[in-house]
Amino acid sequence: MGLKKFHEELEQIQVDLAAYGEYAVGMLTDGMGSLRGLDRALADDVMDRKTHLAELHSDLEDRTIRLLLLYQPVAEDLRTITCINVMNYSYYRVGRIGKDIAKAVLGMQGETYTVPFDSLYVMADIVYAMHREVLAAFRTGSAVNLEDLGLQDDRVDAMRAGLFREYLTYMLEDPKNIRSGIEAISITRHLERCGDHACLMAEKIFFMAEGERVEIR
Amino acid sequence: MVIPVEQTEPIITTRGLDLFYGETPALNQIDIDILRHRVTALIGPSGCGKSTLLRCFNRMNDLIPSCRVTGSVSYRGENIYAPDVDVVHLRKLIGMVFQRPNPFPKSIYDNVAYGPKVHGVRDKGALDTIVEESLKKAALWDEVKDRLHTPAMGLSGGQQQRLCIARTLAVGPEVILMDEPCSALDPIATAKIETLIEELREQYTVIIVTHSMQQAARVSDYTGFMYLGELIEFGKTEKIFETPDKELTSNYITGRFG
Numbered sequence: 001m002g003l004k005k006f007h008e009e010l011e012q013i014q015v016d017l018a019a020y021g022e023y024a025v026g027m028l029t030d031g032m033g034s035l036r037g038l039d040r041a042l043a044d045d046v047m048d049r050k051t052h053l054a055e056l057h058s059d060l061e062d063r064t065i066r067l068l069l070l071y072q073p074v075a076e077d078l079r080t081i082t083c084i085n086v087m088n089y090s091y092y093r094v095g096r097i098g099k100d101i102a103k104a105v106l107g108m109q110g111e112t113y114t115v116p117f118d119s120l121y122v123m124a125d126i127v128y129a130m131h132r133e134v135l136a137a138f139r140t141g142s143a144v145n146l147e148d149l150g151l152q153d154d155r156v157d158a159m160r161a162g163l164f165r166e167y168l169t170y171m172l173e174d175p176k177n178i179r180s181g182i183e184a185i186s187i188t189r190h191l192e193r194c195g196d197h198a199c200l201m202a203e204k205i206f207f208m209a210e211g212e213r214v215e216i217r
Numbered sequence: 218m219v220i221p222v223e224q225t226e227p228i229i230t231t232r233g234l235d236l237f238y239g240e241t242p243a244l245n246q247i248d249i250d251i252l253r254h255r256v257t258a259l260i261g262p263s264g265c266g267k268s269t270l271l272r273c274f275n276r277m278n279d280l281i282p283s284c285r286v287t288g289s290v291s292y293r294g295e296n297i298y299a300p301d302v303d304v305v306h307l308r309k310l311i312g313m314v315f316q317r318p319n320p321f322p323k324s325i326y327d328n329v330a331y332g333p334k335v336h337g338v339r340d341k342g343a344l345d346t347i348v349e350e351s352l353k354k355a356a357l358w359d360e361v362k363d364r365l366h367t368p369a370m371g372l373s374g375g376q377q378q379r380l381c382i383a384r385t386l387a388v389g390p391e392v393i394l395m396d397e398p399c400s401a402l403d404p405i406a407t408a409k410i411e412t413l414i415e416e417l418r419e420q421y422t423v424i425i426v427t428h429s430m431q432q433a434a435r436v437s438d439y440t441g442f443m444y445l446g447e448l449i450e451f452g453k454t455e456k457i458f459e460t461p462d463k464e465l466t467s468n469y470i471t472g473r474f475g
Binding site for chain 1: 434461466473
């Protein structure tokens with residue numbers, strides 16, 4: 001056995017990255033959850049998680065850099081580390097987006113009237129499903145169904161365009177809707193970014209598993 | 218200047234090459250094409266036959282009495298194992314640098330001038346030019362130009378190895394074989410040799426055997442992975458180190474065995 005220690009650490013980083021992914025996507029789902037009824041306690045809780053998110057991110061980054069430095073990995077090991085590195089950044093962004101949504105919820109505290117957010121939850125459900133597929137693929141080291149993921153991403157993009165019009169009409173109807181309308185539009189943008197991150201990660205997982213560089217669409 | 222792939226052609230080709238030490242097979246059906254003006258690395262665990270293969274390219278294995286070769290090794294289309302081949306001339310065209318620097322116990326100048334003298338260069342001016350050019354090509358000139366007539370053994374290990382490269386270049390080879398040229402050197406000296414290899418490929422074809430996978434990845438254009446006397450996989454270096462086709466290659470380079 002040549003590099004037992006290296007492979008043990010690489011496997012541990014994979015396990016920890018998957019846990020990190022759960023944590024980050026959890027911030028997104030809870031951030032969206034806090035939107036329902038403008039739940040202040042939950043939004044505060046999500047805000048509080050941002051420090052830990054950053055700590056986990058730096059820890060994973062330090063450890064992957066250390067592996068590169070000490071072992072100069074090649075082939076599937078290098079592809080795995082490349083993938084982990086990209087996913088580490090993507091999950092950090094996803095977690096931060098959860099925090100941003102929670103922040104928007106805190107900003108809307110005391111608003112007596114808001115636009116309906118129901119369509120946002122529908123959009124978010126597609127994004128969660130995309131992230132579940134990505135994480136499951138990473139855990140098993142197998143490629144994601146890219147075509148399927150691409151279609152889901154198309155739906156997310158289409159919803160963003162549609163929801164922009166929807167919220168615009170609410171705002172035109174009554175200027176009191178402007179505050180929450182703008183927040184809703186920015187959340188569509190956030191969710192779309194989260195969908196993009198799922199696609200990016202899927203591409204890297206494909207590279208890790210199959211050794212081939214692909215792009216969704 | 219990097220010569221585009223399409224302008225290169227195989228300079229050394231082996232087909233069905235088998236080699237035995239006595240009854241023990243050391244190489245098994247090797248088919249390889251070494252491209253001109255490219256650096257080719259041979260990697261593999263100890264005893265896999267990579268040095269043996271390297272030594273076939275300029276018939277260094279002839280020096281081992283029990284060694285028997287079948288199949289073909291051609292250089293510029295000519296079979297180098299044909300009976301009428303002048304081995305001394307062959308080794309002038311296909312030079313070699315070894316694992317440990319092995320300068321002659323002579324001056325720096327004489328080390329480099331030795332080969333050309335053997336091949337008949339007598340003119341002092343011509344020899345001076347060859348020595349200077351060779352030392353420059355080996356990136357050693359600036360360090361030794363003021364002490365050319367001092368003993369070569371006084372140089373550091375890294376300098377000695379570059380001197381050995383200069384000595385090889387002095388007889389005007391086309392191909393340079395390197396058998397783990399950096400394994401006895403510190404990282405700085407290693408980096409100098411690697412930079413030199415990069416420069417040499419503009420004028421020469423380099424084949425290097427190395428135990429350091431990272432070195433193979435850094436310096437070579439093509440890499441061959443050998444195992445138990447067979448050439449398991451051969452291809453572009455990026456491909457071998459990023460997405461090798463064979464599981465055996467992958468397992469070896471990622472340190473899962475060996």
